[in-house]
Amino acid sequence: MTAAIILAGGRASRLDGADKAAVEIGGRPLIDAAFAAVSGASPVIAVGPESVTRNGVTVVREDPPFGGPVAGIHAALGHLDTVGAPTETWLLACDLPRAELIVAQLHDVPIPEDADGVVLVDADGREQWLAGRYRVASLRASLDGLPDVRDVAVRRLLAPLNLHTVTDRIGATLDLDTWADVNSYRNQEDPV
Template sequence: MNEPAAAALVLAGGRSARLNRVEKASVEKASVEIDGIPLIDHVYAAVRGCAPIIAVGPGHIGRPGVRVVREQPPFGGPAAATAAAIVALEGSGAMEAWLLACDLPRARELVERLSEVPIPDDADAVVSADAEGRVQWLAGRYRVSALQRAVAQHPHATGSSMREFLAGVRLHTVDDGGTALDLDTWAAIEEYRSTRKDNHV
């Protein structure tokens, strides 16, 4: 009997504070376009074969095949959003789940890279680490049971950091090779767009 496909949890409920700080605008990272496609759609494309796909954020980030939920209160932070997604995942039968931010323009490459690495028996997750060794909490694949334990241990996750929320989760880190690049400032977005343009010349 085949195991259920991995689920996918996509977080897109933040205020994009760093993005909007300079221009005091109100732009959602999820809607920023890279190669003419909203960032969140790059992430959705990367997890197209997953079931279910649950996104946390406002209703308009929904797409066919994507269930949208909201942390309460809204803008409670990534830990609260993860908890809301895990609650929504109940009963799905998924044993593993991708946990991804909405602002990963190289999400497809990231998922392909980590898909080749099984979660070791002595770990609860395979997550990306950047060149400096920093863990990318929202760029990995987790055992659902470990995420459920985190929710049980932190029933009030609003305002908690991912480091605090996932403190009990055993991580197996993988060099991301740049695939876990996230775009949370306009400078980063313009630099990435410029790089993409140069590479297509």
């Protein structure tokens, strides 16, 4: 079985400190797009405040709170140790309104034997590390190589991994970081 880790513990400073996961798009909180995308995963772990609690989702908090996404991944993997041994996990940010399209593009793409994960690459050629599926053992090994997990950039954790990339041809990796992003997305005729 494949697990899922949804990162929702940030300060959302570019959203004036608003609860990014709760921002509504199409009448539902943004994080619910991520939860719908990974509905077949087990377990589903959300890293963030208790407000992201949903039926069938385990909520954990990075230590300390607001310690950054790498601290969040560390907390989520710590929980995976208590529930069994999934070999792969989705890793998604909570600000991806098209998360279901991310999972749809990568679901049937196997992680090659010599790779640590599979991620989408956006139209600008950037690997979208929080829009992918990873070997749990590779994430753990990369975490073990860090002296600390607090306030560590995702790049430092994931860039050393050997990732198989898939071009995102439909703009699924669009993320909503600012109110301008949110309002622009809401004003599209067909936002999904």
